[in-house]
Structure formats: C-alpha cells, structure tokens
Amino acid sequence: MATSMHSPIPPVIEAPRSAPGRPRRGRTNTELYAWLFMRVSGIVLVVLVLGHLFIMNILDGGVQRINFAFVAGRWASPFWQVWDLLMLWLAMLHGTNGLRTIINDYTRRDGTRLALKGLLYTATTITIALGTLVIFTFDPKI
Amino acid sequence: MSSVAPSAPTNAKKRPAGTLYRGREGMWSWVAHRITGVLTFFFLFAHVLDTALVRVSPESYDKVIDTYKNPFVNLMEIGLVGAVLYHALNGLRIIAVDFWSKGARYQRQLLWAIVFVWVVVMVPGAFFMLKHSFDVMFGSK
Numbered sequence: 674m675a676t677s678m679h680s681p682i683p684p685v686i687e688a689p690r691s692a693p694g695r696p697r698r699g700r701t702n703t704e705l706y707a708w709l710f711m712r713v714s715g716i717v718l719v720v721l722v723l724g725h726l727f728i729m730n731i732l733d734g735g736v737q738r739i740n741f742a743f744v745a746g747r748w749a750s751p752f753w754q755v756w757d758l759l760m761l762w763l764a765m766l767h768g769t770n771g772l773r774t775i776i777n778d779y780t781r782r783d784g785t786r787l788a789l790k791g792l793l794y795t796a797t798t799i800t801i802a803l804g805t806l807v808i809f810t811f812d813p814k815i
Numbered sequence: 816m817s818s819v820a821p822s823a824p825t826n827a828k829k830r831p832a833g834t835l836y837r838g839r840e841g842m843w844s845w846v847a848h849r850i851t852g853v854l855t856f857f858f859l860f861a862h863v864l865d866t867a868l869v870r871v872s873p874e875s876y877d878k879v880i881d882t883y884k885n886p887f888v889n890l891m892e893i894g895l896v897g898a899v900l901y902h903a904l905n906g907l908r909i910i911a912v913d914f915w916s917k918g919a920r921y922q923r924q925l926l927w928a929i930v931f932v933w934v935v936v937m938v939p940g941a942f943f944m945l946k947h948s949f950d951v952m953f954g955s956k
Contacts, residue, residue: 712913715906723903726896731943736883736892741873744866761863768856775849796860804863807870815872 707770714763721760745813754808761804769797840926848905851898858895886948893941900936904929 730736747753772793780786868876882888908925912918918925 712910715903715910719903719907722899726899730892730896731940735944735947736880736889737947739880739883741869741876744869744876764859765863768852768859771849771852772856775853800860800863803867807867811869815870 711767711770714767718760718763718767721756722764725756725760745811748808748811749813758805758808761808762801765797765801765804769793840923844905844908844926848902848909851902854898855895855902884947886952889944889948893937893944896940896944897933897937900933900940901929904932 729739748757773790776786776789776793780789865876865879868879883892905926908922908929911925912922
C-alpha cells in the first residue's frame with residue numbers, strides 16, 4: 674500500500690469483491706441479475722420518469738393544472754395507463770433493490786438487516802399492489 | 816475493468832497513497848447517487864398513496880393535490896426534480912463506465928458533463944416551475 678512519497682507509480686488497488694479462500698455461496702447469479710436489472714430498468718425509467726416530471730411539473734402550467742379531472746382525462750387513454758403502470762413497477766423495484774443494497778452495506782447485525790429488509794419488502798409489496806389496483810379499477814364517474 | 820490505472824495525480828505529494836478514488840469526483844458522485852435515490856424512493860411511497868385517493872373521491876384527491884400547489888411545497892418539488900435529474904444523468908454515466916471501454920478512464924469528465932447538462936436543464940425548468948408561485952406571491956395574479 675505505502676508507495677514512496679515521490680514515486681510516480683500509482684498505488685496498487687486490489688480488485689473489488691475478491692474473497693480469496695472463501696467458497697462461492699450458491700450456484701445462482703441473483704446479484705448479477707439484480708445488477709443488470711438496475712441498468713436496464715434505469716434506462717427505461719430515464720424516459721418514463723423524466724417524461725412524467727416534464728408533463729406534470731413543467732408543461733402547460735405544471736402542477737397547477739392537475740386535479741381529478743386531469744387524471745381522469747389521462748387514464749382514459751391506455752397509453753398513459755401502461756406508462757404509469759410500467760413506471761410504478763419499475764420505479765418501485767429499482768428503488769427497492771437500491772435500498773436493499775444500502776441496507777446490506779450499512780447494517781452490522783443480522784437481526785437489524787433482516788428486520789429492515791422485511792419492512793422494505795412489506796412496504797414495497799403493499800405499495801405496488803395498491804398502485805396497480807388504483808390504475809386498473811379507476812372510475813372517472815366515482 | 817482492465818488494468819488501466821488513472822493517470823497519477825500531479826500533486827501526489829500532498830495526498831497519501833490510495834486516494835485516487837476516495838474524496839474525489841468518483842466518490843462524491845456515488846454519495847450523491849445514494850442520497851438522491853433514497854430521497855426519491857421515499858417520496859415515491861407518499862406519491863403512490865396520494866394518487867390512490869382518486870379511488871376514494873375527487874374531493875379528497877383534489878385536496879391533497881392542492882398541497883403540491885403551495886409555493887413552499889413548490890420549492891421542494893424543484894428539489895425533487897433536481898434529485899431525480901441528477902440520479903438519471905449519473906445513472907447513465909454509471910452505465911457508460913460499466914459498458915463503454917473508455918468509460919472508467921473518462922469518469923471524471925463524464926461527471927462534469929452531466930453536471931453541465933443538469934444546470935442547463937434545471938435553470939429553465941426551475942423558472943417554469945416557480946412561475947405560478949411568483950405570480951401568486953408578488954401579485955400579478
């Protein structure tokens with residue numbers, strides 16, 4: 674680690690996540706798929722979420738024009754229903770996996786980690802279910 | 816990643832060894848990515864709940880949406896848009912670092928590029944988002 678103060682040679686940095694001597698825990702590639710999901714969902718969310726923010730907050734008067742009638746007008750179109758449904762699922766799963774990573778990084782006790790993840794997955798399940806239900810059962814003549 | 820080491824810093828004398836990443840653009844962009852991601856995710860829970868009120872009654876939905884139109888909450892919305900925009904742009908930078916052969920070498924330049932894009936988008940964006948609040952507070956409406 675300690676290079677000479679005047680040496681132009683950059684310090685040697687170990688390859689990340691190398692665990693010499695520790696056997697692989699399982700045969701699955703869950704973490705690889707989670708990593709890939711963050712990139713793929715991220716690219717889709719750039720379009721869906723930035724489009725959503727632009728339409729809702731900036732375009733044509735922004736948030737001031739939003740009310741029940743505005744929502745009813747949008748969800749009359751299957752295009753916006755699919756947009757919002759896809760955005761809900763991808764954003765929730767992307768955020769859940771992000772927070773899962775953060776919990777794994779910072780919790781030190783197994784009990785804390787388990788409790789926080791349990792809370793996270795419960796909140797995610799309820800929120801995705803509620804949002805999906807609202808989009809599918811929306812009634813403009815309520 | 817390949818064994819290409821970032822160019823040795825010219826003022827290496829002032830810094831201890833092993834801080835090519837720590838404390839520089841690479842680290843702070845990562846810190847900001849975590850913070851903006853968590854903030855956005857927590858807002859998302861609240862936002863799904865407030866939108867769910869369309870299933871209760873038009874009145875209850877309109878009432879909760881009125882809070883978004885308050886000038887102070889309006890400022891927080893600019894914070895939210897800024898956070899999401901940073902997270903989106905830096906996410907694209909991360910993808911470039913992971914998949915573009917020269918991404919890791921240019922990660923610092925990529926960060927300053929997305930910061931530039933962020934400013935260019937946020938200045939007019941914040942203007943249009945604040946327009947109504949200004950009109951209400953300073954009397955032209």
